[in-house]
Amino acid sequence: MLSKENLNRINELARKSKTEELTEQEKEEQKKLREAYLKNVRSSFKNQLKTMTVIDPNGEDVTPEKLKHFQQRNKKH
Template sequence: MISQDKLNRINELARKSKQEGLSLKEQKEQKELRQEYLDNVRSSFRNQLNSVKVVDEEGTDVTPEKLKKEKAQRGLH
């Protein structure tokens, strides 16, 4: 998970960007922080998705094959 300090810095840079603009160094920092944030969100989403099991009304496992294969590759049966 990304730290609260980094989230605060992302927001600070976004505000500054709208109000007065960013220096090249700040633009680079903003890009790196945003990428780290996105990587973290994607990883969390993948982990959450890998814990999903889809079951129909009759109790039959109807989890998509692609998701089953992903779980098997990660050893998450």
Template sequence: MLSQEQLDRINALANKSKVEPLSEAEAAEQKELRAAYLAAFRGSFKNQLMGMKIVDEEGTDVTPEKLKQAQEEERNKQ
């Protein structure tokens, strides 16, 4: 995940852009920080999905096959 400083900087740039236009350097920095944030978020979300198992009320595993295959591929990588 991103550091607190990076998150604070994202918020500072967002607030500044609401009041006045950002310089080219600030806009580029904002774009980089947002891309890094999204990459971290997507990675975290993928990790959550890879650990998920779906079970119905009767205790039957109903995890979608596509997810099971992706989980198996992740296990084989390690």
């Protein structure tokens, strides 16, 4: 999980970039923070997929095969 300070810094840089030009150092910092944020979001999403099951209104498991294969691959790890 990204720290509260890093999230605040991402937002601070985004606000600043709307009103003025960021320095090269700030642009690089913003890029690294965004990459860390996206890595965290992707990881969180994959963890949610590992436990997801899709059930239709009749109570049948209709989880897509692609998701089932993903879940099986990740159980081994």
